[in-house]
Amino acid sequence: MTWTVIAGDDAAGVADALQPLLVDLIDLHLVGKQAHWTVVGERFQPAHERLDVLIDEWRLWSDSVAERIVILGALPRGRAQDVVADGDAAPFPVEWLPDGDAIALIADRVEAVARRARAQQSVVEGLDVISDGLLQTIIEGLEEQLWMLRAHLR
Ligand SMILES: [Fe+2]
Structure with a gap:
């Protein structure tokens, strides 16, 4: 099934390019x-609360990416095992994290995702203006988060 008006091969290619961003x-x-x-330290409260704001944004964006994949006629893979199989991030530490370390670890991860999203954008642009716009919105948001993480809380 597909709900897009762009050509099938192009739609499949765009969906494939969006899948890594979903995971x-x-x-x-x-x-x-x-x-x-697990964050601890003097800045526990702002770090703890700020992380929930970011989490809400990542959840919203993951839903938008998954639904775009569906509209393109592909099946999104967003299960825990898909994150393990398709993601390429290192395991996150299970330990008490001083606030600065926690924010730095998350910032590094956000930067890595923004870099991969930019690489995927080169595949998407020219094929699907809607997915390209979605990627632009997400990359813009990730880079704004990176600024806030690296400037505001450190
Ligand atoms: Fe909580």
């Missing part, structure tokens, strides 16, 4: 919760 965003909101729970 990256799911991974971000999972490790974001891990950091939300």
Whole structure:
């Protein structure tokens, strides 16, 4: 099934390019919760609360990416095993994280996802203006988060 008006091969290619971003965003909101729970330190409260704001954004974006994949006629893969199989981020530490370390770890992860999303955008642009716009919105948001993480809380 497909609900897009762009050509089938193009739609499949765009959906394939979006799939890594889907697992990256799911991974971000999972490790974001891990950091939300294990952060400690003088800046616990702002770090703990800020992480939940970011998690909500990652969840929203993952839903938008998954639904775009559906509209393109492909099946999104957003299960825990898909995040393990398709994600390429290192395991997030299970330990008490000083607030600065927690924020730095999350910032590094956000940067990695933004870099991969930019690489995927080169595949999408020219094939599907809607998915390209979605990627632009997400990359813009990730880079704004990166600014806030690296400037505001450190
Ligand atoms: Fe909480």
